[in-house]
Amino acid sequence: MEAYGHNRKDYNRVISIIYTLLILLQIAKALLVFAVLGRCVFAPLTIYAFLSYKLYQMMSSVDNVEKFLRNQQTLVPTRYSYTDIITMTNNFKEKLGQGGFGYVFKGRLPWDRLVAIKMLTNSKYNAGEDFINEVSTIGMVHHINVVKLIGFCSDGMQRALIYEYMPNGSLDKFIFSSNNGPNHKFSLDKLIDIALGVARGLDYLHKGCDMQILHFDIKPHNILLDHNFNPKLSDFGLAKLYPKNNSLVSISVARGTIGYIAPELISRSFGVISHKCDVYSFGMLLLEMTGGRRNSDPRAENTSQVYYPSWIYDKLIEDAIEHNVVEMDTSIVIDEREKKLCMIGLWCIQIRPSDRPSMSKVIEMLEGDVRSLQMPPKPFFSEPTQIPSKVSYLNTYDGELTTISEDVDELN
Incomplete structure (x- = not known):
């Protein structure tokens, strides 16, 4: 068991x-x-x-x-399919240029009209915002100095903008020509004409439309030239629309291109964001047109010429001193038309938005005689410079210009 x-x-x-x-x-x-x-x-x-x-x-x-x-039931530009785009460009045969947005191709409409077709391929066009910006702003603008949007394509993820063709391309290739030298292509009179055209286009955007349009990216590359070298504003991907009575503009991030962007777009301590941001960019453009070079050029032979706005400001002051002292030999010769463009450019790039003229005032200055202009205050970038004991200059307030006079110590 x-x-x-x-x-x-x-x-x-x-x-x-x-x-x-x-x-x-x-x-x-x-x-x-x-x-x-x-x-x-x-x-x-x-x-x-x-x-x-x-x-x-x-x-x-x-x-x-x-x-x-x-x-956009009343949208004027015509909508095309992606197949139409392929036909217009002959399967993207001739590329005109490229940028951060994608590529630009030469095209031809059925009635034999030449066009420039901008293909938006970069992922930065998130949610189609830049595409919508461009169609909504430039689609409603009709001005001789603003490039015309003829049509667009939104076919699935394929997006394109179709513009009137500008045979002479962008302004930068003429004013930054290293082979021909500064301003070889354009006379100073022609530069003034181009500057006036750009200024009129901007003034129209700011005051001539039902809504105020701020471009936020004025630079030589975005100024196109037609067959007569008349300028037209282009590239409205960063543009914003605001009611005309809005004096303040609210944006979440800085918009523009380094070298042309207004200080207040980087830090609000410089002032409020408004149409004066475009005025600042126009001033930097104007100085580059006049100097025939980029405003910042580290390769400049003379270190004092690395930053052109600072250099030309000092030269204008020296020129003013020499004209006030008869005994001195005039070693600096600045053409009166060149002086006018530079002085207007320096007014436009004042650090405080309230010190910059409006675009309508800029047009008045460009159309006027250089003798009616007065030397602007010292821009923030300049080193202390000896200037005559009394200097009359213009100060802007609420878009209007007034003349005042201050001592040197107060200016510095």
Whole structure:
């Protein structure tokens, strides 16, 4: 009986071991199944979920653009399909240029009119905002100094803008010509004409439309020239529309190009954001047109000429001193027209927005005689310079110019 009980215990122990092994085997099988599922099912499901999310984002972008376009029932520019674009460009045969947005191709409409087609391929056109900006702003503008938007394409994720063709390209290739030297292509009179055209275009944007349009990216590359070298403002991807009675503009991030961007767009401590941001950019453009070089040029032979606005300001002061001191020999000869452009440019780049003229005042200055202009205050970038004991200059307040006179100590 005792032997039977001992055998029974051994039997139960063996059964327990077998059950344990069977359970472990089932667990191993389950783990193996989960591993296979994780590789063959869960991983594809994760990838599918990720791709679905990205597709949702892209479709939301398309939906935003489509919603905008449907609301523009009176939109003048014509809408074209991507197939039309391929036909117009002869399968993108002739590239005119490229930038951060994508590429520009030469095209031809069915009635033989030449056009420039800007293909928007860069991912920075998130949710179609820059595309909408350009269509909504330039689509409603009709001015001789603003490039005309003829049509657009929004076909799925393919987007393009179709402009009138500007045979002479952008202004930068003429004023920054290293082969021909500064201003070889244009006389000073022609430069003044071009400056006037740009100023009139900007003044129209600021005051001539139903809504105030701020461009935020005025620079030589964005000034196009037609067959008669008449200037036209282009590239409205950063533009913003505001009611005309808005004196303050609210934007979340700085907009523009380094070298042309107004100080208040970088730090609000310099002043409020307004149409004076475009005035500042215009001033930097005007100085580059006059100098025939970029305002900042580290390769300049003379270190004092590295920053052109500072250098030309000092030269204008020296010129003023020499004209006031008869005994001195005039070693600096600055053409009166060049002096006018430089002085206007220096007025436009004053650090405080309230000290800059409006574009309508700039037009008046450009059309006037240089003798009616007065030397602007010392811009913030200049080093202390000896100037005559009394200097009359213009100060702007609320867009109007007034004449005041201060001592040298007060100016410095």
